[in-house]
Amino acid sequence: MKGRLVRGLLIVPFAVFFLVPLLAMLDFSTRDGDGRSGRAWAALVENEQLREAIISSLLLALFTVVLMVVLLVPTMIWVRLRVPRASRMIEFLCLLPLAIPPLVIVVGISGVYAWVSYFLGNSALTLTFAYVVLVLPYAYRAVDSSLASVDAVTLSEAARSLGAGWVTVILRVVLPNIWTGVLAAAFISAALVLGEYVFASLLNFDTLPVVVALLGKSDAAVSVAASLAALMFAFVLLLLLSFAGRSRHAERT
Amino acid sequence: MADRGEGGAGRLARLAPTLGLAPFLAYLTIFLLIPTIAVAIGAFQEQGRFSLTNIEALVNPAPLRRLWSSVVLSGTTAVLGATLGALLTWLVVSASPRSVLRRTVTSMAGVLAQFGGVFLAFAFIATLGFSGVVTEMFRSLVGVDIFGSGWLFGLPGLILVYTYFQIPLMVIVFLPALEGLRPQWREAAVSLGATRWQYFWQVAVPLLRPAFLGSMLLLFANAFAAYATAAALVTQGSPILPLMIRAGLTSEVLLGRQNFAFALALEMIVVVVIVMTLYALLLRRTSRWLR
Numbered sequence: 001m002k003g004r005l006v007r008g009l010l011i012v013p014f015a016v017f018f019l020v021p022l023l024a025m026l027d028f029s030t031r032d033g034d035g036r037s038g039r040a041w042a043a044l045v046e047n048e049q050l051r052e053a054i055i056s057s058l059l060l061a062l063f064t065v066v067l068m069v070v071l072l073v074p075t076m077i078w079v080r081l082r083v084p085r086a087s088r089m090i091e092f093l094c095l096l097p098l099a100i101p102p103l104v105i106v107v108g109i110s111g112v113y114a115w116v117s118y119f120l121g122n123s124a125l126t127l128t129f130a131y132v133v134l135v136l137p138y139a140y141r142a143v144d145s146s147l148a149s150v151d152a153v154t155l156s157e158a159a160r161s162l163g164a165g166w167v168t169v170i171l172r173v174v175l176p177n178i179w180t181g182v183l184a185a186a187f188i189s190a191a192l193v194l195g196e197y198v199f200a201s202l203l204n205f206d207t208l209p210v211v212v213a214l215l216g217k218s219d220a221a222v223s224v225a226a227s228l229a230a231l232m233f234a235f236v237l238l239l240l241l242s243f244a245g246r247s248r249h250a251e252r253t
Numbered sequence: 254m255a256d257r258g259e260g261g262a263g264r265l266a267r268l269a270p271t272l273g274l275a276p277f278l279a280y281l282t283i284f285l286l287i288p289t290i291a292v293a294i295g296a297f298q299e300q301g302r303f304s305l306t307n308i309e310a311l312v313n314p315a316p317l318r319r320l321w322s323s324v325v326l327s328g329t330t331a332v333l334g335a336t337l338g339a340l341l342t343w344l345v346v347s348a349s350p351r352s353v354l355r356r357t358v359t360s361m362a363g364v365l366a367q368f369g370g371v372f373l374a375f376a377f378i379a380t381l382g383f384s385g386v387v388t389e390m391f392r393s394l395v396g397v398d399i400f401g402s403g404w405l406f407g408l409p410g411l412i413l414v415y416t417y418f419q420i421p422l423m424v425i426v427f428l429p430a431l432e433g434l435r436p437q438w439r440e441a442a443v444s445l446g447a448t449r450w451q452y453f454w455q456v457a458v459p460l461l462r463p464a465f466l467g468s469m470l471l472l473f474a475n476a477f478a479a480y481a482t483a484a485a486l487v488t489q490g491s492p493i494l495p496l497m498i499r500a501g502l503t504s505e506v507l508l509g510r511q512n513f514a515f516a517l518a519l520e521m522i523v524v525v526v527i528v529m530t531l532y533a534l535l536l537r538r539t540s541r542w543l544r
Contacts, residue, residue: 021376024386028379082270101478108288195369197481209371227372238360
């Protein structure tokens with residue numbers, strides 16, 4: 001077919017534009033003088049500063065996902081079941097971080113973080129609190145689309161009439177039905193946290209992107225290797241997510 | 254929000270479910286609303302007292318030049334990203350949602366659009382930096398130094414790298430609109446004797462225009478508020494607004510005013526809120542026929 005051929009030809013420049021920088025990263029991070037070496041890649045585990053940054057970024061992703069799920073999911077289910085008139089307000093609040101740039105929040109958050117570090121110490125993991133706000137719009141959309149596809153009210157009425165308490169309704173009746181949405185929210189949140197730079201750099205915490213930017217001044221090859229590794233890791237996360245979301249898409253169409 | 258006019262016990266019973274929202278609302282108050290209000294108040298203060306000096310300083314030539322550069326950067330990449338992104342969306346939309354092409358493109362778009370501007374900065378340093386792969390290739394094969402005097406680390410470089418994440422963002426936000434075009438509409442047009450060209454210009458384009466313009470506004474706001482890529486790429490000087498905020502935060506005193514960063518942040522929030530409001534209005538028009 002002629003249309004398919006045209007489309008195939010048009011997609012080539014896009015593929016070149018998007019793949020050349022990624023392939024250049026691979027080339028850049030493996031060259032060593034005139035030959036090749038895995039020195040820059042070995043530094044990902046051997047360089048102590050980088051290793052610690054990777055660990056704290058992974059821990060941050062984990063903590064953010066846990067706190068996000070604990071805070072957001074029960075609230076959203078509760079709104080759907082008991083306080084439907086608040087649903088517009090909750091939606092507005094959840095999407096608000098899209099309209100307020102992270103950079104603005106950072107400028108204003110120093111007072112709040114003075115208290116946070118007073119109570120919890122000066123650890124990079126305290127970034128969790130700010131990151132939950134940051135991932136809120138994306139997590140909200142994922143959970144909301146999956147919550148919209150089940151009749152939570154009927155499910156909860158059935159469970160209540162059989163004598164279930166509200167905790168049981170939320171944890172054992174509604175939650176298992178929106179599992180794919182919660183999983184999607186967790187994946188996208190983890191990916192966002194692993195790449196987050198604004199808060200970490202301006203609040204002076206050494207997470208992966210901060211250390212990558214720092215090392216770039218002295219050893220660009222290591223930074224490029226770490227960047228490529230991070231991009232690939234996020235790609236795998238999102239690719240897995242596209243498979244997890246399959247049942248949801250099937251229902252919609 | 255609370256219902257009124259009932260007896261005390263009835264009102265209490267009615268209010269009880271609302272209390273379930275308290276933890277969530279308290280959390281957002283502390284970590285979203287208080288910081289935002291702090292910016293708005295801080296912009297009108299200097300040394301703890303009410304003052305308009307920082308707001309007035311926004312119209313000085315230096316911050317105005319940065320604001321203009323930011324607008325140029327966001328505008329250029331929004332137009333480029335929206336146009337090229339819409340084309341790419343059209344190219345992949347014909348593939349089935351479960352196909353390898355679609356999955357790869359949407360996952361890749363998610364990574365490039367929303368994940369880690371710092372890493373993208375290094376992707377371009379590895380490609381077009383002083384010893385970048387493509388730079389060296391041009392040097393040895395053609396004998397041309399495309400690195401020049403370091404354009405990658407100025408506004409032109411930012412436009413290139415921003416386009417690299419704007420196109421994928423366009424794919425993400427424009428895909429639902431393009432998927433929402435029902436084949437029946439095309440069939441109806443064709444059965445009435447429309448050519449492919451007529452269908453495109455008289456049916457598809459008017460239907461997609463609000464979504465397209467809305468997405469362009471979203472791209473503008475995205476570029477205007479972006480910080481990480483620019484911060485990692487530009488280490489000296491601050492050619493755009495976000496980097497000027499960085500300078501205001503990291504150096505103790507900028508232009509002799511401590512709260513100037515707050516005023517700049519307020520300026521940023523005003524621009525982004527205006528753009529996002531227009532976006533929301535256009536989105537409402539699209540949602541009339543979408544889904």
